[in-house]
Amino acid sequence: MTWRRGLLAFAGGAATVLAFAPFDLYLAGLAGLALLVHLWVRAESPRAAFRAGFWFGLGLFGCGVSWIYVSLHRYGGIPAPLAAFFTLAFCAFIALFPAAAGWLQARIAVPAAARACLLIPALWTLFEWLRSWVLTGFPWLAAGYGALDTPLAGLAPLGGVYAMSLGAMLCAGLAWCIFFQTRKFLTASLLVLLVAAGAALRSINWSEPMGAVSVSLLQGNVPQDLKFDPARYARTLETYAHLAEGSRAQLIVLPETAVPRFLDALDPGYLERLRAIGRRNGGDLLLGVPVRTAAGEYFNSAVTLGVSPPQRYDKRHLVPFGEFVPPGTGWAVRALAIPLSDFSRGAREQAPLAAGGAKLAVNVCYEDAFGEELARQLPEATLLANLSNVAWFGDSLAPAQHLQIARARAMETGRAQLTATNTGITAAIDRDGRLLGRLPAFAEGRLDLEVPRYRGATPYVRIGDLGALGAIALLLAACALLARGGAGR
Numbered sequence: 015m016t017w018r019r020g021l022l023a024f025a026g027g028a029a030t031v032l033a034f035a036p037f038d039l040y041l042a043g044l045a046g047l048a049l050l051v052h053l054w055v056r057a058e059s060p061r062a063a064f065r066a067g068f069w070f071g072l073g074l075f076g077c078g079v080s081w082i083y084v085s086l087h088r089y090g091g092i093p094a095p096l097a098a099f100f101t102l103a104f105c106a107f108i109a110l111f112p113a114a115a116g117w118l119q120a121r122i123a124v125p126a127a128a129r130a131c132l133l134i135p136a137l138w139t140l141f142e143w144l145r146s147w148v149l150t151g152f153p154w155l156a157a158g159y160g161a162l163d164t165p166l167a168g169l170a171p172l173g174g175v176y177a178m179s180l181g182a183m184l185c186a187g188l189a190w191c192i193f194f195q196t197r198k199f200l201t202a203s204l205l206v207l208l209v210a211a212g213a214a215l216r217s218i219n220w221s222e223p224m225g226a227v228s229v230s231l232l233q234g235n236v237p238q239d240l241k242f243d244p245a246r247y248a249r250t251l252e253t254y255a256h257l258a259e260g261s262r263a264q265l266i267v268l269p270e271t272a273v274p275r276f277l278d279a280l281d282p283g284y285l286e287r288l289r290a291i292g293r294r295n296g297g298d299l300l301l302g303v304p305v306r307t308a309a310g311e312y313f314n315s316a317v318t319l320g321v322s323p324p325q326r327y328d329k330r331h332l333v334p335f336g337e338f339v340p341p342g343t344g345w346a347v348r349a350l351a352i353p354l355s356d357f358s359r360g361a362r363e364q365a366p367l368a369a370g371g372a373k374l375a376v377n378v379c380y381e382d383a384f385g386e387e388l389a390r391q392l393p394e395a396t397l398l399a400n401l402s403n404v405a406w407f408g409d410s411l412a413p414a415q416h417l418q419i420a421r422a423r424a425m426e427t428g429r430a431q432l433t434a435t436n437t438g439i440t441a442a443i444d445r446d447g448r449l450l451g452r453l454p455a456f457a458e459g460r461l462d463l464e465v466p467r468y469r470g471a472t473p474y475v476r477i478g479d480l481g482a483l484g485a486i487a488l489l490l491a492a493c494a495l496l497a498r499g500g501a502g503r
């Protein structure tokens with residue numbers, strides 16, 4: 015593979031970032047994926063396909079998750095050259111997943127059309143899914159997220175974001191066939207059929223409404239570099255108390271670690287002040303706060319305060335280095351100087367919180383990137399609630415991408431999703447991914463609105479990622495039969 019092809023693959027990956035928020039240019043992303051299909055189909059060897067996948071991945075992740083540098087340098091205190099190195103090293107590591115998919119598809123001898131429309135979509139999606147759990151997982155920038163505003167979003171309630179990824183790669187493969195294969199009418203017809211099927215699925219309501227609940231989402235806009243400053247502490251508490259006191263909602267949601275001090279160290283008078291607000295409104299507050307136990311465990315938690323019995327959710331999917339210390343890496347955490355960086359994992363199975371007239375499937379920050387884990391609280395939950403603090407990533411692509419991920423979770427589960435953040439983007443999302451309301455980023459405010467509750471279960475809630483994995487298995491089985499038939503001839 016020449017350096018020109020490597021540069022072309024890198025550019026294709028970078029262009030694919032345009033399919034994701036805040037750009038939402040799906041056709042640019044489709045063109046990038048179609049270019050990767052072309053490079054893989056025309057690769058002269060598995061090694062060349064590996065390199066094409068790697069450079070494509072480096073372009074995709076190097077541009078799409080460059081906000082990691084902001085976290086490491088601006089807020090983690092890492093010198094700029096070292097932060098850039100760590101960011102590049104991380105992007106290079108996750109670029110190995112598309113590289114491995116490219117190598118493997120090149121090892122299987124099938125016709126070009128089958129490679130583009132069956133083998134490549136299946137292996138791309140399979141390695142996306144693997145990326146979501148290897149070494150605790152990093153499922154960011156799955157191709158399906160770029161298709162949320164297309165008819166392919168109809169696949170979300172069936173097989174989640176990976177079903178959408180499979181559909182997106184299938185569209186890219188069909189587009190490549192239209193340009194480079196002979197049966198153009200048949201290929202175009204299949205593309206139209208796929209899009210039409212997705213549009214038809216979008217018209218199905220997989221859950222049913224059961225009334226609305228009044229909600230207030232609070233955005234304190236506390237700068238990350240001041241969040242844990244003792245001199246800012248009293249002002250932070252007053253900011254959230256003042257915002258909450260102005261609300262008459264049944265459910266008031268504060269962001270992740272809205273109060274940057276352990277729950278047992280808080281002034282009981284302040285907690286009673288918040289509890290009184292919930293009782294006055296005939297509902298509850300959901301407060302993001304760290305919790306420590308007598309056994310010496312620390313949890314990134316959300317607790318209820320109000321008319322309902324006290325309840326707590328403990329974050330279970332932690333971020334390496336940011337929230338827990340992988341064995342043998344304590345030196346890296348000390349270098350990053352991140353407060354509260356060694357939490358314990360919450361229980362794998364946690365019941366929804368009954369608060370504010372709803373049953374809340376609570377998740378904290380990065381957790382809503384793992385759809386199958388979130389679905390474990392359903393169908394009992396009637397509403398999703400995410401508490402986040404993406405101020406770690408400044409004014410980058412991360413907040414918009416995180417909101418896009420939250421929209422996918424609403425579509426998959428047939429539930430409205432609340433996202434309360436420190437600096438943005440705070441929003442409420444209906445079950446179809448439509449924004450019911452949002453606050454501007456980097457502004458203090460309160461979002462007041464009526465949010466519908468839903469009941470019922472989408473196919474994704476019942477079977478999780480198995481739907482997408484089953485489709486992948488069928489495509490790979492078809493490719494195996496084609497490869498075997500070709501070898502027999």
